[in-house]
Amino acid sequence: MVEEASNKQVILKDYVKGFPKESDLILKTSIVKLKIPNQCSNDAVLVKNLYLSCDPYMRGRMAKTEGSYIDSFTPGSTITGYGVAKIVDSSNPDLKKGDLIWGLTGWEEYSLIKLTQGLFKIQNADLPLSYYTGILGMPGHTAYIGFYEICSPKKGEYVFVSAASGAVGQLVGQFAKLFGCYVVGSAGSKDKVDLLKNKFGFDDAFNYKEEPNLDAALKRYFPNGIDIYFENVGGKMFDAVLLNMRVNGRIAVCGMISQYNLENPEEGTRNLLCLITKRIRMEGFLVFDHYGLYPKFLEMVVPLVKQGKITYVEDVAQGLENAPNALVGLFSGRNVGKQVVVVASE
């Protein structure tokens, strides 16, 4: 007799337009058998999900899109995302019952993952496991690739990070400081700005919501201009940054969260001519293309975390029932730090 368990799941009601609402996601409970079905391949795992990651890119998957780098969610089905999980049953000899992994899993208590190729086995289980949704997982690797590989930083350069207290931004700022750059971040509340200055060691930070003129704000924080912009937000901020870039500046385009919920952006970017006059290189990237460098990233970041040279702030929601609210909160910037959902504590 195969053991069974109750399985709470987060389902996408229908494709989303505009800002996602909590009610776009519904909770459902089903029953799951805690064993890999016989008909499954010899490369499947059944996992118990421990932590789920709320990430801005998930907004794109809530809409009906075609030909994107990642599929849309299916209305009526459980959504998926990055998470940390413990293996309950496995048909892959490299992944054993009790092993911890991180990678794409379901927003539910138990998931059957039919292809294990994209999963990473967790080696450093002495660090908080939730960190594998953030600093040691996809967002951390994103910050690493974006800053070191895409921005080609030089010591002493002026770096600006938007959405700087977020899962990626807080690390980019700390990497840049460790590298010897001057770093300013923007965020959307006083608390976040305090965090940037007092906890993450940014040289300075400002609340973009209190700046009627972003161009003037950037000129105040960067009187000599910006060498590197780590772009997380898009929109008006991007336009203002273009005016303040230095010659031979670099822009890593990681995200444009201000644009994700707009059906028809009210205003487009107007200052692209600066790309020529200032000879700017601007490059979009997706961390998925760079997982070959993940071991190198861990080699650098794990000691830094252990030595306390990098800190990481999480905003933790308890329980799958709070997951829809946590995810939706990303798009109004309600989270302070990396938004995580605790599904179960091991």
Next chain:
Amino acid sequence: MVEEASNKQVILKDYVKGFPKESDLILKTSIVKLKIPNQCSNDAVLVKNLYLSCDPYMRGRMAKTEGSYIDSFTPGSTITGYGVAKIVDSSNPDLKKGDLIWGLTGWEEYSLIKLTQGLFKIQNADLPLSYYTGILGMPGHTAYIGFYEICSPKKGEYVFVSAASGAVGQLVGQFAKLFGCYVVGSAGSKDKVDLLKNKFGFDDAFNYKEEPNLDAALKRYFPNGIDIYFENVGGKMFDAVLLNMRVNGRIAVCGMISQYNLENPEEGTRNLLCLITKRIRMEGFLVFDHYGLYPKFLEMVVPLVKQGKITYVEDVAQGLENAPNALVGLFSGRNVGKQVVVVASE
């Protein structure tokens, strides 16, 4: 007694807003002494101008700008630009009377150039001298740098060039064909489209003015998408191109002529999110930064021109009195091919 000559000059009346008009430039005649004044440094030349180059970047110099890569013209003074000239008098031992040079000179019959650093001595005088305002000069070098250095082309890639019959575009297309790429160009008249297909050997070409939906047009010409976009125009075309780029595409931003005359661009760019989803690298460049590669460029291009493997089309205006009209015509796309002004025939 120092010989004197009459010197016709093209003067900027005042800073220009919006589309430049012929009347923004006025003609004046003064008297010039055909000898370098005693008080001039030991690095000056007095030249007789033969050919002047009409280039889109000159629009920026007609406006009052600060901190740009190149100074504004001075209202009331002779404008300057690239040209081909013959040396009449010289205080630099490397440049002798009778030598031919190209570089920044005045829009007038005779110019005193007080710093010769930016001048290039013409070695291949067996090719048409006017070519040093185009294929063998700044625009040719721009096409070379933009295509080979900025676009990182690979054989078999799909290349799109806007303003493709212009001074730079016609060369980019021919370089790309010689390199083994598939090349489509856009231009603004039937004549220009014919030129692209029949004279320059583009694989295909279209008149953007006859395309109500540029996205649909690009999908027709590039069903598999665009690997390399050589950007000369900006605006709506750029936005449509973003939607049609392939993963890991590259965009060399050479110019955005559709934007130069707009005080307040009506519409900005809305599709920049494609930079992320398609991992696009976009890079603005100025040829001035790359003159170290000019000898390498000539080494490649001179034989190609001599062997007839590259052709070049010029639109020639006769006499300085027609220079204002020729320059202004660039911005309505009246020129077919590189716009040159003949000041004197040697």
